[in-house]
Amino acid sequence: MSRHMFADRLERSTAPTLEAPIKCANCPIAERAVCAYCEPPELVELDQIKSYKSFEPGQEIVGAGEESVMVGSVVEGVVKLTKTLVDGRRQMVGLLFPSDFIGRAMRPTVEYDAVAATKVVLCAFPKSPFERLLKRTPHLEQRLLEMTLDELDAAREWLLLLGRKTAKEKVASFLCILAARTGEFEGADAGRKHFQIPISREDMADYLGLTIETVSRQITALRKDGVIEIDGPRRIVVSDLAELMETAGDDAEGGIIP
Amino acid sequence: MSRHMFADRLERSTAPTLEAPIKCANCPIAERAVCAYCEPPELVELDQIKSYKSFEPGQEIVGAGEESVMVGSVVEGVVKLTKTLVDGRRQMVGLLFPSDFIGRAMRPTVEYDAVAATKVVLCAFPKSPFERLLKRTPHLEQRLLEMTLDELDAAREWLLLLGRKTAKEKVASFLCILAARTGEFEGADAGRKHFQIPISREDMADYLGLTIETVSRQITALRKDGVIEIDGPRRIVVSDLAELMETAGDDAEGGIIP
DNA sequence: ACCGGTCCTTGACACACGTCAATGTCCAGA
DNA sequence: TCTGGACATTGACGTGTGTCAAGGACCGGT
Numbered sequence: 001m002s003r004h005m006f007a008d009r010l011e012r013s014t015a016p017t018l019e020a021p022i023k024c025a026n027c028p029i030a031e032r033a034v035c036a037y038c039e040p041p042e043l044v045e046l047d048q049i050k051s052y053k054s055f056e057p058g059q060e061i062v063g064a065g066e067e068s069v070m071v072g073s074v075v076e077g078v079v080k081l082t083k084t085l086v087d088g089r090r091q092m093v094g095l096l097f098p099s100d101f102i103g104r105a106m107r108p109t110v111e112y113d114a115v116a117a118t119k120v121v122l123c124a125f126p127k128s129p130f131e132r133l134l135k136r137t138p139h140l141e142q143r144l145l146e147m148t149l150d151e152l153d154a155a156r157e158w159l160l161l162l163g164r165k166t167a168k169e170k171v172a173s174f175l176c177i178l179a180a181r182t183g184e185f186e187g188a189d190a191g192r193k194h195f196q197i198p199i200s201r202e203d204m205a206d207y208l209g210l211t212i213e214t215v216s217r218q219i220t221a222l223r224k225d226g227v228i229e230i231d232g233p234r235r236i237v238v239s240d241l242a243e244l245m246e247t248a249g250d251d252a253e254g255g256i257i258p
Numbered sequence: 259m260s261r262h263m264f265a266d267r268l269e270r271s272t273a274p275t276l277e278a279p280i281k282c283a284n285c286p287i288a289e290r291a292v293c294a295y296c297e298p299p300e301l302v303e304l305d306q307i308k309s310y311k312s313f314e315p316g317q318e319i320v321g322a323g324e325e326s327v328m329v330g331s332v333v334e335g336v337v338k339l340t341k342t343l344v345d346g347r348r349q350m351v352g353l354l355f356p357s358d359f360i361g362r363a364m365r366p367t368v369e370y371d372a373v374a375a376t377k378v379v380l381c382a383f384p385k386s387p388f389e390r391l392l393k394r395t396p397h398l399e400q401r402l403l404e405m406t407l408d409e410l411d412a413a414r415e416w417l418l419l420l421g422r423k424t425a426k427e428k429v430a431s432f433l434c435i436l437a438a439r440t441g442e443f444e445g446a447d448a449g450r451k452h453f454q455i456p457i458s459r460e461d462m463a464d465y466l467g468l469t470i471e472t473v474s475r476q477i478t479a480l481r482k483d484g485v486i487e488i489d490g491p492r493r494i495v496v497s498d499l500a501e502l503m504e505t506a507g508d509d510a511e512g513g514i515i516p
Numbered sequence: 517a518c519c520g521g522t523c524c525t526t527g528a529c530a531c532a533c534g535t536c537a538a539t540g541t542c543c544a545g546a
Numbered sequence: 547t548c549t550g551g552a553c554a555t556t557g558a559c560g561t562g563t564g565t566c567a568a569g570g571a572c573c574g575g576t
Contacts, residue, residue, distance in 0.1 A: 081414075083414065083415075083417075083418045085418070085422060085423075085507050085508070086507070086508075087507075089422040089423075090422070091417055091418040091421040091422045092417075092421075093414040093417045093418065094414070104407075106400075106403065106404060106407060107407065111411060111414070112414065135396065135400070138393065138396050138399065141396065141399055141400065141403065142364075142393070142399065144403065145364065145399065145402065145403045145406065146364060148403065148406045148407060148410060149362075149364060149365065149406060151410055152406060152409055152410050152413060153369060155410060155413035155414065155416075155417065156339075156341065156351040156352070156369070156370065156413065157341075158413075158417055159341075159349055159350075159351045159413065159416055159417065159420060160341045160343070160349040160351065162417060162420035162421045162467065163349040163350075163420045163466075163467030164343060164347040164348070164349045164467060165343075166532080166533095167532075167533065200552095200553070200554090201553075201554060201555095202553085206421075208421075209420065209421030209422060210533080210534090211533075211534060211535080212553090212554075212555095213533090213534075213535085213536095213554095213555080213556085214532090214533060214534075215554095216554060216555055216556080217533095217555080217556080219554095219555095220555075220556085232542095233541090233542095233553075233554060233555090249343050249344070249345075250343070250344075424562080424563095425562075425563065458522095458523070458524090459523075459524065459525095460523085468563080468564090469563075469564060469565080470523090470524080470525095471524095471525080471526085471563090471564075471565085471566095472562090472563060472564075474524060474525055474526080475525080475526080475563095477525095478525075478526085490571095490572095491523075491524060491525090491571090491572095
């Protein structure tokens with residue numbers, strides 16, 4: 001995934017005239033707010049205050065307790081949000097993929113650490129003008145509300161996972177979520193699906209409330225069960241998606257893959 | 259807490275004229291939307307579609323998978339939101355107190371069971387007219403966004419609790435949260451604080467991702483440590499709030515009690 | 517007062533997962 | 547090619563919490 005690939009995708013497909021909406025790769029905020037036919041002034045303003053920011057793997061984007069000054073969208077890469085107890089125990093509380101909203105609109109401070117899990121490109125807006133724009137642009141506010149509701153739904157599914165699932169179910173659930181979120185960009189044929197795990201075992205452990213050793217053992221167990229195949233620590237082939245979902249413990253019709 | 263107490267609190271303090279805002283006890287939706295000075299038409303409409311609904315302890319308010327037809331506010335009592343795995347393991351994913359929003363605006367179905375944990379009174383609005391109103395009333399939508407953001411913050415703190423805290427820390431954290439949410443209505447003097455636990459041990463276990471036996475044991479342990487005193491299973495006296503928060507594992511300055 | 521049910525507490529034991537430690541794999545840099 | 551470090555896997559063992567079971571406390575109905 002080279003830098004010049006990013007550059008390509010970030011090119012606007014059209015100029016920001018009032019006649020045509022702006023295309024902003026993987027940034028639904030800019031893309032949707034920018035509707036030339038209903039609110040021309042906002043469109044240009046939002047486009048003008050946006051900027052792209054890049055981060056290396058492991059680099060901190062913003063830390064817990066800091067003042068919230070930017071909001072935006074993930075354009076490329078994966079961002080992890082984590083909370084840490086005084087003695088160092090860490091729990092992931094958010095995992096953001098391209099097109100996800102990042103930042104805390106309408107809140108003064110950040111309550112978690114946001115760290116790049118891979119190379120990351122953000123489409124960022126300064127918080128104050130974005131909020132002013134938000135108040136004047138109902139359909140933008142509505143869009144933000146919908147994204148927040150999505151995150152809340154995901155968080156509630158996550159609570160169930162952390163509180164009541166076994167280690168094996170946790171790992172299987174995580175792979176299901178990954179298959180749903182990243183698999184769309186990769187191969188899939190008749191129940192088989194292959195994709196990259198974009199984060200380390202340590203990050204998986206922080207996501208699932210486990211240790212890296214347990215994560216590793218459960219992945220091995222799933223391989224021995226014939227549910228997945230492994231090609232290097234980061235490359236997964238799901239042999240039978242239905243069986244993986246069975247192992248994850250959710251209802252078969254449960255909406256993991258919408 | 260008698261029925262006639264509810265009736266008292268539900269009385270409108272003023273008539274719903276355009277000159278004076280409506281008071282709706284513990285329903286910030288109706289109370290805030292109803293601002294006679296900025297949006298008179300919405301105010302009257304919101305007041306006209308609202309209705310009060312009562313539920314007995316254990317009664318289901320709405321079930322997972324059902325169509326979402328009502329939204330509203332908790333006026334009296336405590337509502338639990340739970341998710342259940344196919345084999346019956348249950349996890350609480352929300353615990354609503356008076357003034358909390360309940361229901362799923364902008365979503366077609368409900369993804370969890372909502373059950374009255376105590377006697378409950380809701381201030382309810384039919385979903386469709388409420389949503390239409392929402393789109394025409396930016397400050398109402400903004401209010402809903404803020405409440406959703408609050409819930410998301412609480413959910414993230416909850417993820418940390420479920421994923422990384424010990425049983426003792428979980429129970430202590432829960433008591434801290436209760437002290438913050440219900441203690442305001444009860445006694446408090448110089449570090450000491452007493453309040454009722456409004457839910458059963460089973461509900462606590464579902465909240466904390468534990469079994470009732472472990473919850474019971476940890477409460478006993480906290481009592482033996484001298485952190486709390488017990489007067490019947492539902493009545494708690496926090497001897498030293500600072501020490502309880504210490505036991506909960508959060509940073510001392512961490513914002514459990516805002 | 518007595519009974520039955522529900523809720524809570526306490527104890528003995530089991531096991532899933534954490535902890536500690538060793539080994540393997542891969543890759544960048546010398 | 548060798549080496550050091552980061553990351554992942556595997557094994558042996560310990561422990562926190564679940565499971566199973568018994569008993570206590572309370573409450574409403576008869």
